[in-house]
Amino acid sequence: xxxxxxxxxxxxxxxxxxxxxxxxxxxxxxxxxxxxxxxxxxxxxxxxxxxxxxxxxxxxxxxxxxxxxxxxxxxxxxxxxxxxxxxxxxxxxxxxxxxxxxxxxxxxx
Amino acid sequence: xxxxxxxxxxxxxxxxxxxxxxxxxxxxxxxxxxxxxxxxxxxxxxxxxxxxxxxxxxxxxxxxxxxxxxxxxxxxxxxxxxxxxxxxxxxxxxxxxxxxxxxxxxxxxxx
Numbered sequence: 001x002x003x004x005x006x007x008x009x010x011x012x013x014x015x016x017x018x019x020x021x022x023x024x025x026x027x028x029x030x031x032x033x034x035x036x037x038x039x040x041x042x043x044x045x046x047x048x049x050x051x052x053x054x055x056x057x058x059x060x061x062x063x064x065x066x067x068x069x070x071x072x073x074x075x076x077x078x079x080x081x082x083x084x085x086x087x088x089x090x091x092x093x094x095x096x097x098x099x100x101x102x103x104x105x106x107x108x109x
Numbered sequence: 110x111x112x113x114x115x116x117x118x119x120x121x122x123x124x125x126x127x128x129x130x131x132x133x134x135x136x137x138x139x140x141x142x143x144x145x146x147x148x149x150x151x152x153x154x155x156x157x158x159x160x161x162x163x164x165x166x167x168x169x170x171x172x173x174x175x176x177x178x179x180x181x182x183x184x185x186x187x188x189x190x191x192x193x194x195x196x197x198x199x200x201x202x203x204x205x206x207x208x209x210x211x212x213x214x215x216x217x218x219x220x
Contacts, residue, residue: 032207034207036209043112043113043211043212043213044200044202044211045210045211046208046209049207049208086151086152090207095140095157095159095204095207096142096154096157096165097142097154097209098154099144099151099152100151101150101151101152102151102152
């Protein structure tokens with residue numbers, strides 16, 4: 001069975017500091033990895049996916065199959081980045097998403 | 110499109126009562142998912158449907174939980190009888206591709 005681990009429940013950084021939200025996964029096949037975000041009073045929504053290899057709102061994430069990780073990074077945190085972030089895994093051939101427990105990012109002004 | 114619509118947004122009930130949560134997916138989406146969110150366990154997939162057919166219900170906790178999708182625009186999640194440990198936020202999500210679109214959730218409190 002697949003598993004997604006986000007080791008930090010809460011991460012606090014100062015505005016302008018770099019951010020790294022950790023995500024590790026266990027899955028024997030080739031997964032698709034995603035980051036979803038939930039801003040205060042908003043719906044859970046897709047932030048980015050590994051196959052698109054794009055930067056969204058300054059965030060990037062690289063899939064490292066050797067380390068089975070998909071860490072989310074941003075060089076300079078902004079106050080509006082404060083939110084709950086969830087890493088999620090999708091098995092090959094399936095639409096089912098397995099989520100980590102989430103990391104709450106707090107950006108201090 | 111208003112997105113995925115869930116009702117009720119909040120429900121407070123007493124142990125033993127029946128609870129029905131409702132979901133209207135985005136028009137044209139052929140996948141529908143029910144998730145439960147708790148502090149302890151995070152987001153757990155309960156069941157999902159493809160073209161109104163249940164595909165995987167292995168996440169449904171026990172027989173007290175049931176879900177239906179009678180047509181492409183409506184799904185229900187029913188808990189009967191409800192218990193305090195069922196207190197959680199229940200999310201519905203729909204999908205046409207790999208991206209899931211979530212509703213605002215139904216916060217259930219069972220006293």
